[in-house]
Amino acid sequence: MTSSDREDISGIEKMLRNLYTPLQSGVSEFRVNLGNFTTAFNNKKTLNDKIKTLEQENRRISLDNQILRENQAELKRLRDIVAFKEASLATYDLLPARVISRSPNNWYQTLVIDKGSNAGVKKGMTVITPKGLVGSVGSVGHNSAHINLITDREVAVGAILQENRDTSGIIEGRGDRTFLGMINVPYYSTVKKNNRVITSGLSLTFPKGIFIGTVSEITRERGGLLMSASVKPAVDFDKLEEVLIITDYHPVDDSEENMGE
Amino acid sequence: MRYFLLLILPVLAIFFQSTLFNSYSIKGTIPDIVLIFVVFYSLLNNSSKGAAYGFLCGLLEDLYMGRFIGINALSKALTAYAIGRLQGNVFKENILVGVIAVLMGTVINSLLLVGISLAVSDIYNIDAGLFISIFLQCVYNSIIAVPAYIWYYNSSHNGWLRNTGENLNESRQF
Numbered sequence: 001m002t003s004s005d006r007e008d009i010s011g012i013e014k015m016l017r018n019l020y021t022p023l024q025s026g027v028s029e030f031r032v033n034l035g036n037f038t039t040a041f042n043n044k045k046t047l048n049d050k051i052k053t054l055e056q057e058n059r060r061i062s063l064d065n066q067i068l069r070e071n072q073a074e075l076k077r078l079r080d081i082v083a084f085k086e087a088s089l090a091t092y093d094l095l096p097a098r099v100i101s102r103s104p105n106n107w108y109q110t111l112v113i114d115k116g117s118n119a120g121v122k123k124g125m126t127v128i129t130p131k132g133l134v135g136s137v138g139s140v141g142h143n144s145a146h147i148n149l150i151t152d153r154e155v156a157v158g159a160i161l162q163e164n165r166d167t168s169g170i171i172e173g174r175g176d177r178t179f180l181g182m183i184n185v186p187y188y189s190t191v192k193k194n195n196r197v198i199t200s201g202l203s204l205t206f207p208k209g210i211f212i213g214t215v216s217e218i219t220r221e222r223g224g225l226l227m228s229a230s231v232k233p234a235v236d237f238d239k240l241e242e243v244l245i246i247t248d249y250h251p252v253d254d255s256e257e258n259m260g261e
Numbered sequence: 262m263r264y265f266l267l268l269i270l271p272v273l274a275i276f277f278q279s280t281l282f283n284s285y286s287i288k289g290t291i292p293d294i295v296l297i298f299v300v301f302y303s304l305l306n307n308s309s310k311g312a313a314y315g316f317l318c319g320l321l322e323d324l325y326m327g328r329f330i331g332i333n334a335l336s337k338a339l340t341a342y343a344i345g346r347l348q349g350n351v352f353k354e355n356i357l358v359g360v361i362a363v364l365m366g367t368v369i370n371s372l373l374l375v376g377i378s379l380a381v382s383d384i385y386n387i388d389a390g391l392f393i394s395i396f397l398q399c400v401y402n403s404i405i406a407v408p409a410y411i412w413y414y415n416s417s418h419n420g421w422l423r424n425t426g427e428n429l430n431e432s433r434q435f
Contacts, residue, residue, distance in 0.1 A: 009327040016324050020276065027280045080381055104278035105333075106394050107374055108326060112279070139327040144284055153378075153386050176390050177289050238289075 008123070009139045016137060017141035024101040024144075025114055028031030032241075056116070072090050092207070094128075094244040095119065100144070109152040109173060111135075113243060116143045124205060126246045132211040133157070135197060150212070151177050151237060158203035161214055162196040164189070171197065171212055177237040182229040189227070191218055197231050207249045262421050269300070271295045275325055277427040285339045292405050293367065295322055300366040301343050301413045305353060308345025315341030329381060335382040336373035340366050359410030360403050371395040 103212040115121050117140045125203040127134040127147050135155065138148040148155050151173040159182060167189035169182045185191060195215045201208025217230040274294035282291040295318050303311025319337035323330045344366050351358045378385050416422040 013324045013327050016321075017327075020279075020325065023276055024280055031284075101279040102283040104275045104291075104295075104322065104325065105293060106398060107378070108328065110326070153391075154382050172386055174386055174388055174390055175394065181386070181388075 009026070009141070012259050013139075014141050017144050021112075021114070021141065021144040024112060028100040028114075029085070029100065070248075092246045093106070093248040095247050096242060096244055097121075097145075098242055099240050105253070106175070107153075109149040109175060109237075110138065111147045111149060111176065111240065113145050113147060113245075114143065115245070116141045116145050118142050119243060120144045120247060122247075124208070125251060126206050128210055128246065129235055129240065129243055130238075132213065133206065134204055134235055134237075134240070137245065141237060149173065149237060151175065151180060151233065156203070157206055157212065158200040159197050160200040161189075161191060161215075162198045162211075163192075164195075167191050167195075168200055168202075169197075171231060179216070180231040180233055181216070182231050183226070185227040185229060187220070187225055187227055191227065191229060193218070207246065208213070263423065266421050267314070268366040270298050271321055274298060275322060287397050288393075288403055290394050290401060293370070293398060294405065294409075295319075296340070296366055297363055297402060297406055297409055298369055298413070299337050300344050300363050301359065301410060301417075303341040303345040304348055304351075304359065304362050305414070305417050306345070308342045311345040312338045312340035315339075332374065332377050332381070336370050336377060340370040343369055351415070356407060356410055359414065360406045363406035363410075364399055366404050367399045368395070369407065369422055371398065404416055 007182040021088055095115060097115040097119075099111050100114050101112045103110040111134075113127075121137055121140050123137055123140055125137045127136060135147045135152070138146045140146075150157055150171065151208055153173050153175045155173045157171040159169050159171045166183060169185040172181050172183060174181050182197065197212045197215060199206045199208055199210045199212060211234050213231040213233040215229050216232045218227060219229070220227050274297075278291055278294060282294075285291075299311065299315040299318050302314045306314075315337035316334050319332075319334035320330070322333045322337075326333075344362050347362065353359075375386065375387070375391070379387070
């Protein structure tokens with residue numbers, strides 16, 4: 001057996017993936033086209049209703065956007081004053097990719113995307129959608145890459161609550177696409193239902209501040225020193241069609257440089 | 262043709278499991294068609310041949326996944342060996358035998374996979390959801406096993422999967 005943290009996959013595995021990728025791309029393309037085809041037959045009323053709701057949402061979001069822009073400008077001024085520098089989602093390079101297939105068994109929660117080492121994807125890169133965290137790149141082929149989802153049983157993410165930053169915990173996958181477990185929450189923390197959970201940046205794999213999900217249930221562990229919570233992921237993993245890969249986040253390299261100095 | 266088909270079946274099974282069956286999952290659980298083929302092969306041949314075939318099919322799946330190489334190979338080989346022990350003691354022309362073999366195979370394979378995963382992984386979370394998923398997979402696999410066994414059994418006696426090397430005396434239809 002091989003170890004889980006080997007650097008790269010072998011030539012045979014890459015060959016096998018090169019064989020599968022075009023087939024899976026074809027199927028995924030076909031399904032998208034089929035979707036477009038059926039939309040054309042949808043009746044006019046549903047489409048009109050949809051446009052109306054989207055317009056309303058658009059208006060609301062533009063308003064939110066204005067407020068946030070103002071806040072961001074203020075934040076930038078204040079940050080300049082205290083000479084505070086922090087990387088955020090706005091500064092990362094994002095590479096879009098299409099999901100072409102999913103895990104062939106129930107043991108792993110993975111996705112296959114249509115970008116690989118030829119497009120500059122590397123192992124360990126963080127994968128997100130505009131809604132929130134998806135997972136990280138597990139292994140890379142020439143034109144495809146396997147992504148380990150955060151719902152996978154072997155993935156853990158350091159997390160904090162966005163509302164009160166002192167509450168920390170570890171998000172772990174339960175093999176279920178609809179909920180995540182949050183463990184090691186200290187008993188004194190004021191975690192409430194519907195609190196927003198974001199990445200803490202402590203696990204070195206994921207950058208700080210990416211939205212993971214909302215707390216749906218809190219339970220006290222036996223012994224009483226720790227609490228655990230159920231978290232509803234922000235991303236709908238069943239309907240994932242496109243993802244974004246953060247290509248320029250290298251926290252480990254940074255710390256190595258610092259150690260060298 | 263027999264060997265080509267034996268090779269192409271798991272390849273196609275992985276392809277369909279990763280695309281088509283993900284759209285038709287029961288609560289996120291998909292069937293393990295590779296395992297179904299391995300169980301049938303083992304049931305209709307013998308345990309050592311079955312184990313070898315199970316090992317190769319599992320290895321193919323492992324190479325595709327690119328994580329632990331050997332985890333599926335090991336579990337499928339052992340499952341096939343266990344199912345192969347039934348061979349000679351059961352009436353293979355009965356569909357029910359095929360379905361029960363798949364059901365047993367799914368349970369054995371799942372427990373082996375959990376055991377191996379626990380032994381080799383740093384983090385592996387076990388909860389009720391895991392066992393619900395195993396149960397759902399048993400049901401899903403058993404349903405698929407009905408048409409699959411009818412085809413596989415007939416094919417291995419009168420069709421493409423027929424063993425041309427040795428003469429099989431029995432060539433019964435359902």
